[in-house]
Amino acid sequence: MSRVSCIADIEKIALDKLPRNARNYYTSGSQDMITLHENQDSFDRIQIRPRVLMDVEKVDMTVKVLGETAASPIFVAASALQKMADPIGEIGGIRGAVRHGVVHSLSSISTASIEEVGDAAKALVGTDPSFRDMRWFQLYIYKDRSKTLNLIQRATKSGCKAIIVTVDTPYLGRRLPDIREPFEMPAHLSLANFKTGEEKLTDDENTDSENASWLAKYFTEEIDASLTWDDVAWVKSQTTLPVLVKGVLSAEDAVLAVQNGCSGIIVSNHGGRQLDSAPSTIDALYPIAKAVNKRIPIYLDGGIRRGTDVFKAIALGADAIFVGRPVLWALAYDGENGVNVMLDILVEEFRMAMALAGCRSIKDINIDRVMKSSKYTPKL
Ligand SMILES: Cc1cc2nc3c(=O)[nH]c(=O)nc-3n(C[C@H](O)[C@H](O)[C@H](O)COP(=O)(O)O)c2cc1C
Numbered sequence: 001m002s003r004v005s006c007i008a009d010i011e012k013i014a015l016d017k018l019p020r021n022a023r024n025y026y027t028s029g030s031q032d033m034i035t036l037h038e039n040q041d042s043f044d045r046i047q048i049r050p051r052v053l054m055d056v057e058k059v060d061m062t063v064k065v066l067g068e069t070a071a072s073p074i075f076v077a078a079s080a081l082q083k084m085a086d087p088i089g090e091i092g093g094i095r096g097a098v099r100h101g102v103v104h105s106l107s108s109i110s111t112a113s114i115e116e117v118g119d120a121a122k123a124l125v126g127t128d129p130s131f132r133d134m135r136w137f138q139l140y141i142y143k144d145r146s147k148t149l150n151l152i153q154r155a156t157k158s159g160c161k162a163i164i165v166t167v168d169t170p171y172l173g174r175r176l177p178d179i180r181e182p183f184e185m186p187a188h189l190s191l192a193n194f195k196t197g198e199e200k201l202t203d204d205e206n207t208d209s210e211n212a213s214w215l216a217k218y219f220t221e222e223i224d225a226s227l228t229w230d231d232v233a234w235v236k237s238q239t240t241l242p243v244l245v246k247g248v249l250s251a252e253d254a255v256l257a258v259q260n261g262c263s264g265i266i267v268s269n270h271g272g273r274q275l276d277s278a279p280s281t282i283d284a285l286y287p288i289a290k291a292v293n294k295r296i297p298i299y300l301d302g303g304i305r306r307g308t309d310v311f312k313a314i315a316l317g318a319d320a321i322f323v324g325r326p327v328l329w330a331l332a333y334d335g336e337n338g339v340n341v342m343l344d345i346l347v348e349e350f351r352m353a354m355a356l357a358g359c360r361s362i363k364d365i366n367i368d369r370v371m372k373s374s375k376y377t378p379k380l
């Protein structure tokens, strides 16, 4: 095939290559996938208002993030079980992020361990002055707090710069492909952050009852559904690292995140995999940004597939964005090289969007640069 030109090209190749089991797990959203589709469709209903004659020969894409500088606002989201996409798994993602000087987040439920990902980053970071090791760790709070604490301590020890507490997953959303044909963890893979064997579940556990996917069962059995802001305070009390919450969709919760001392929020609906009919993240963003009023940084994920999407998110109040599935497609497309190609494309598209919209730096991208498309008809 000719060269890939956009994320959709990479996705198409990946979907053809991935085994059915992995494809179902990666692509699925919950229930009717209304939110999953809205995440992307909502971006199409926003237009960019360009300004001209702004001298855009040089465009500065750098952003400040928790006291450091990232080369662009295009970060790697935490997603589980990446070795199903390619044997390099999470190591491909961290190497791509280090090379691109951007934040990488690692899932609690990764197939390469915190330490392996840390070692990969440390081995690469000194080899070029533009490389950055900006690892954040995504924490699921387990019912067993000693297990949770172990993850926090290992992330801290290995040099992660922040802890992201995912707060939208008290239970795993109902993903219909996984109910119809329960997901099976390939036998050669394990949940690398846990060595007890208990997390290396086998196929037999898929078969015993309706809805018996091990993913959903794993969540119900292991992950604490009783969390409140007190548990976020507990995480904060156990680490000196900045703590962010991921999965905020309302201004009320965003203000609570500020009041509870969070160092940032990630506006996310978990890629449309949790509450179906939750708003798209780009629609949820602006009221949140107004309520937070720059007191803490706001990040966004969900449906970002093009540089213009990144631009729109920043215009509506995000400090930076994360991409989830594009990383998985990239790994399936061509492993570590795929991640580099994917990030190169997004960065170049974003640079082009900034230049053509007349923005020389990130601070030039503001609410005046976007408008609702005339095709937009609110559904309410
Ligand atoms: C296959 C898959 C696995 C995921 N695993 C996790 C996870 O372990 N922890 C988490 O906080 N979010 C997880 N997410 C959600 C992502 O962090 C992110 O919110 C979402 O993928 C962003 O949407 P996008 O895929 O449209 O970019 C996962 C998403 C996918 C698609």
Ligand SMILES: CCCCC(=O)C(=O)O
Residues within 6 Å of the ligand: 080, 109, 169, 215, 216, 218, 219, 270, 273
């Ligand atoms: C048991 C793994 C769940 C990871 C997750 O967050 C997701 O699939 O969305």
